[in-house]
Structures are given as structure tokens and as C-alpha cells.
Amino acid sequence: MRRDLVVVGAPTSAGSYAPGQEAAPGVLRELGLVERLRAVGRRVRDAGDGPLHVWAPDPQHPRAQNLAAVVQAVRAVADHVAGALEEDADVLVIGGNCTVALGVMAALTERDPDAGLLYIDRHFDLNTPASTREGALDWMGLAHGLDLPGAAEPLAAAFARRPLLTPGQVHLLGIDPEAATSWEREQASGLGLWWGSHTDLATRPGPEVTRALGALPSGPLAVHLDVDVLDFTDAPLAESTDGRNSGPTLDALSEALDTACRDPRFRVLSICELNPARAAGHPAVLHRFIASLQHALRATPSAP
Known part of the structure; x- marks a missing residue:
């Protein structure tokens, strides 16, 4: 049997391009996420949410908008x-x-400096406020984790x-x-980062995750x-709508998550950039997405 599971909400779009993602924790709960995780044998505790931050333009800091709110949100996630890790929970x-x-990663590396991160994303997230004028910190996260020039x-810090x-x-x-x-x-x-393409993840999700x-x-x-x-045409969930007819389907991504979350080292799954409003014309995709989480986090690999 797996460890207990703690669910944490991080309702913030402070680092985003627009509002929307801050609604994801509440919507997924309303659709029965916690109950469905319990239905596949997990002992689940809902730890509630960190601070709510809804994106607003920050003209005083155009290249690193809402920076103070982003820092507050990520520190709350770390805490x-x-x-949860102190309770020996996933x-x-x-x-x-x-x-x-x-x-x-701040919480994981505090416990073990050898913690690893499998980062599934269409983007490298290696931009900095000095390298791009976009100003949205959500595609700069890894740059700050790696402390790149211009962070x-x-x-x-x-x-x-x-x-x-x-x-x-x-x-x-x-x-x-x-x-x-x-x-x-x-x-x-220059950093020698390991990465695989969206095409490879779409066509052979299990082997790609195993290799990583x-x-x-x-x-x-x-x-x-x-x-x-995700292929936005198959699963319209993301803030960004650019991934049309490219990338993995939700079924392929489910296979990838299933492989990753069965690894004996697994401790944390973070889900980001989900804007529930994108599914307004196809609400069934939210239930399909919850089913993918349910399957990946089930109590044992033999559970339904």
C-alpha cells in the first residue's frame, strides 16, 4: 500500500499572463477530486490552500510582474x-x-539534497526578466531554480x-x-540539461518517462x-492555447503519469497552468483529467 496522500491547493495566477489558474484547486475539489482519490484506496487529507493571488497587471515591475506575490505563494507551497513530508505522506x-x-523542490531538497525533478512541460521555463519582455514569471521558474543570469x-534567493x-x-x-x-x-x-520532445512524449509516453x-x-x-x-484540441485545459494538434493526448499523458508515480522514489505531484474556463465548451475533459490523477495516484498498481 502507498503512503497517505496530502492534497494542497496553490490558488495563484500571480506569475501568469492573465487570471484563471487560481480557480483550478477549487474547481477540481468541487468535481470530486478528493473523494475519487479515496475511492481508489488512498488515505487522503485535504490540507487546504495557500494564499489566493489573482493576476493583475503590475506596471511598476513590467518584466517580473507580481514578484512579491509569487514569492509568497511558492514559500507557502514549500511549507x-x-x-506533509514530515508526516511521511505523499x-x-x-x-x-x-x-x-x-x-x-525547496521542501524536497531540504530533506534530501539528491531530490530529483521530472518536469513535464511544453516549455523550458528558462527565461529571466533580463532575457524576455513578457514579464510572466510562470515561464521563468526553472531559470530561478537554477539561478541563471538575470534572475x-x-x-x-x-x-x-x-x-x-x-x-x-x-x-x-x-x-x-x-x-x-x-x-x-x-x-x-550550455547547462547540459536532459530533455525529451513533445513528439516523443506523445508517441511513446511510458518509455520516455522510464528513460528520464x-x-x-x-x-x-x-x-x-x-x-x-497536452494537445489542446484533445484536452482544452491549459492557460496557453498554442498546443493545438501537437503534443500528447490526455490518454498518452495518463500513461506517462502512471509510470512516473509508480517509481519508488515518488513523493510529490504538482499540477499547474490548468485554467478551468478553457473547458467551458467541453466540461467532460475535467472529469477525464481527474480520472488520470486518480489512476496515477491509486493505492496499488492493481487497483482500478
Whole structure:
């Protein structure tokens, strides 16, 4: 049997391009997420939410918008995850945007410096406020975890360890190189980051995850999912609508999550960039997504 499972909400869109993701924790709960996890044999405790932050334009800090709110949100995630790990529980974090992964890894590396991160995302998230004028910190999370040149000081220094991550602790899957900035491609190459493409994740999800897991350290494992990796036509869930007719279907992603969450090192799954409003015309996709989480986090591999 698996450990108990603690569910944590991170209702923040502070680092995003617009509001929406802050609603995800509440909507998934309303649709029965906790009850459905219990139905597959997990002992589940809902630890509630961190601070609510709804995106608003921040003209005073145009290249790192809502930075103080982002730091507050990720520190709250770190505290929640650390508390659950102290109870020897696994954790499901429902974001929010991708900066949430920094809080997860702060808690894991505090317990074991050899913690690994499987980062499933269409983007490298290696931009900094100095490398892009977009200003949205949600595609800058890994840059701050790795403390790249031009990172915003309050976020790069938000935790006890700096840099929070080393390149060997991270493996990215689902990357679309055409969606990367030239800065991101240069940084990924210079750091020697391990990554796999969105095409490979779509066509052979299980083997791609197995390959990635084999390259990660022996310590506890976090799995981070940005739902924009999905084919938006198959599963309209993400804030970004760019992934149309490319990337894994939800069925393929479910296979990937199932493989990752069965790894004996697994401790935390974080879900980010889910905007429930995107599913307004196809609400069944939210139930399908919950079913994927339910299957990946079931009590035993033989459970339904």
C-alpha cells in the first residue's frame, strides 16, 4: 500500500499572463477530486490552500510582474509540502502556475539534497526578466531554480539553498523546441540539461518517462506537470492555447503519469497552468483529467 496522500491547493495566477489558474484547486475539489482519490484506496487529507493571488497587471515591475506575490505563494507551497513530508505522506499540489515547482523542490531538497525533478512541460521555463519582455514569471521558474543570469533576486534567493537546483537534478519531457526562446535554447545547451520532445512524449509516453527516470538522482522524486504539454484540441485545459494538434493526448499523458508515480522514489505531484474556463465548451475533459490523477495516484498498481 502507498503512503497517505496530502492534497494542497496553490490558488495563484500571480506569475501568469492573465487570471484563471487560481480557480483550478477549487474547481477540481468541487468535481470530486478528493473523494475519487479515496475511492481508489488512498488515505487522503485535504490540507487546504495557500494564499489566493489573482493576476493583475503590475506596471511598476513590467518584466517580473507580481514578484512579491509569487514569492509568497511558492514559500507557502514549500511549507505545506514540508509538513506533509514530515508526516511521511505523499503530496498532490494543485496550482496555480509553474513557479509552484520551486516550492515543491525547496521542501524536497531540504530533506534530501539528491531530490530529483521530472518536469513535464511544453516549455523550458528558462527565461529571466533580463532575457524576455513578457514579464510572466510562470515561464521563468526553472531559470530561478537554477539561478541563471538575470534572475529576479527575491525569487532566486527565496529558499535556504541557492541555487535551489543543479542541472543534474532535472529532466524535462514534452518540450517543443519551436516554442523556446533563443536564450532558453542556449541555456539548455550550455547547462547540459536532459530533455525529451513533445513528439516523443506523445508517441511513446511510458518509455520516455522510464528513460528520464533512469537519469535522475536516487533521492525523492517530484513530478511536475504543466498541462500546456497536452494537445489542446484533445484536452482544452491549459492557460496557453498554442498546443493545438501537437503534443500528447490526455490518454498518452495518463500513461506517462502512471509510470512516473509508480517509481519508488515518488513523493510529490504538482499540477499547474490548468485554467478551468478553457473547458467551458467541453466540461467532460475535467472529469477525464481527474480520472488520470486518480489512476496515477491509486493505492496499488492493481487497483482500478
